[in-house]
Amino acid sequence: MSHTSPLRIAVVGHTNTGKTSFVRTLLQNTSFGDVSDRPSTTRDVRKAELKLDDQVVMEIFDTPGLEDGLGLYHFIQTSAEQSTSMRHNGPAQINGFLESQAAAEQFEQEAKVLRQLLNSDAAFYLIDCRDPVLPKYQDELDILRRCGKPILPVLNFTTHAENHVEDWKQALAQVNLHGWVEFDTVSLPEEGDQQLFQHLATLLPGQRQQLESVRQQRLAHAQQRLHATRQEIAELLLDTAAYCVRVENSDKDALAQTLAQMQRRVVAREQRCVQAILTIFAFPTDSASLQTLAVQSDAWQAPLFASETLKQFGIQASKGIAAGGAAGAGFDLMLGGLSLGAGTLLGAAAGGLWQGWQQYGRRLKHAVQGYSDVYIRPEIIRLLAARQQHLVQLLTRRGHAAVTPLRLVDEQAEFHEPQRFREFMQRAHQHSEWSSLHEGKFADTIERSQCLRLLE
Numbered sequence: 001m002s003h004t005s006p007l008r009i010a011v012v013g014h015t016n017t018g019k020t021s022f023v024r025t026l027l028q029n030t031s032f033g034d035v036s037d038r039p040s041t042t043r044d045v046r047k048a049e050l051k052l053d054d055q056v057v058m059e060i061f062d063t064p065g066l067e068d069g070l071g072l073y074h075f076i077q078t079s080a081e082q083s084t085s086m087r088h089n090g091p092a093q094i095n096g097f098l099e100s101q102a103a104a105e106q107f108e109q110e111a112k113v114l115r116q117l118l119n120s121d122a123a124f125y126l127i128d129c130r131d132p133v134l135p136k137y138q139d140e141l142d143i144l145r146r147c148g149k150p151i152l153p154v155l156n157f158t159t160h161a162e163n164h165v166e167d168w169k170q171a172l173a174q175v176n177l178h179g180w181v182e183f184d185t186v187s188l189p190e191e192g193d194q195q196l197f198q199h200l201a202t203l204l205p206g207q208r209q210q211l212e213s214v215r216q217q218r219l220a221h222a223q224q225r226l227h228a229t230r231q232e233i234a235e236l237l238l239d240t241a242a243y244c245v246r247v248e249n250s251d252k253d254a255l256a257q258t259l260a261q262m263q264r265r266v267v268a269r270e271q272r273c274v275q276a277i278l279t280i281f282a283f284p285t286d287s288a289s290l291q292t293l294a295v296q297s298d299a300w301q302a303p304l305f306a307s308e309t310l311k312q313f314g315i316q317a318s319k320g321i322a323a324g325g326a327a328g329a330g331f332d333l334m335l336g337g338l339s340l341g342a343g344t345l346l347g348a349a350a351g352g353l354w355q356g357w358q359q360y361g362r363r364l365k366h367a368v369q370g371y372s373d374v375y376i377r378p379e380i381i382r383l384l385a386a387r388q389q390h391l392v393q394l395l396t397r398r399g400h401a402a403v404t405p406l407r408l409v410d411e412q413a414e415f416h417e418p419q420r421f422r423e424f425m426q427r428a429h430q431h432s433e434w435s436s437l438h439e440g441k442f443a444d445t446i447e448r449s450q451c452l453r454l455l456e
Helices: 019-027 069-081 090-098 108-118 135-145 165-174 194-203 205-241 252-280 307-311 319-323 362-368 378-396 421-429 446-453
Strands: 007-013 046-052 055-062 122-128 151-156 244-248 371-376
Touching: 007 019, 007 108, 007 205, 019 046, 019 055, 019 122, 019 151, 046 205, 055 205, 069 090, 069 135, 090 108, 108 135, 122 135, 122 194, 135 151, 151 165, 151 194, 194 205, 205 252, 205 371, 205 378, 205 421, 205 446, 244 252, 252 371, 252 378, 421 446
Parallel strands: 007 055, 007 122, 122 151
Antiparallel strands: 046 055, 244 371
């Protein structure tokens, strides 16, 4: 992208409409500014920079909330009527107000907003659609339009159950603002921020090429995030699918210890995957609950491999999982807490005769020798994949102004099985050295990378 001067965009609106939240989401930065339900949280203008490839392409100014639109409208309107030269000159009216004593006293906050808007190329006008269209908001919008700068209304909180979106659209049309964007800063639209830049380019034709470059690069970065998350999920599934431990059939204590250790390692491995995905999407690692969430008093009393748990993700439990435990060992594995509240289920099945006489190779050999290969059942691999896929879907639509931790409890989601998933599972089961969950024998080979690409 060639070097051009950064666009200067002011974010304006009534107090507590989500202006700082909007900037957070636009920057994908959860630490920008202070977000609170208290009015007038932002008291001064704050500048943020939108960078692409280390170049500042846009300067975004988070401004204080307008508080007394009725009073300011009356003051400016009265002053304009007293001056013939300013009657039809909106910017002159605003400059006249900024030079008055009132701008330094009762309208100090409003003066900061208007001064910044005059020094900007355009403005995002944030509207809290949970509020009805009131005269004070209409007065504020009239004042902002007198600055003579392009204004793009942004309808915030559109996903709230009770909103006045249609009323606001009608009110905007009445003042000749026929272009707006529905952009909920907590629950993003499916197309993300693409419409923001498209509409802004319409208002600023001289900067159309620059804004189109910004839009295209933002879109490319979004695709890169999705690719990186697919790699993380593929690594998790391979680590889990290739995880296999040989145990002596007659040693029940050793089997119990092995199963417990496998469970702990898979739990920790999924937590690392969740944290990596959150980091890719630029969310804090505490944005998703990683602890056991006992939503109901008996939530964790169900047996392992409960078919209802798998059904939440469209996964049908096999006979082995429905029965529970390690086949042939007489050991029932208990539930373990896992990230996002659904609980990780480990399917442990002994190899050898339990698998059927048609099976051969390593497992049959170990069974004859009195050993079994304990591995994670395919249904559980699918469950882990479904949870990560659902997490990515939620993060894709999650604005960086959201503060409630994500939880996958009682959520309906499905595992969309990749076309070559079965081939992936077959290869992984043949190479336990491909799992990083094994201490001291992990091998990151070319063949392992080829297996990962079956999922990516």
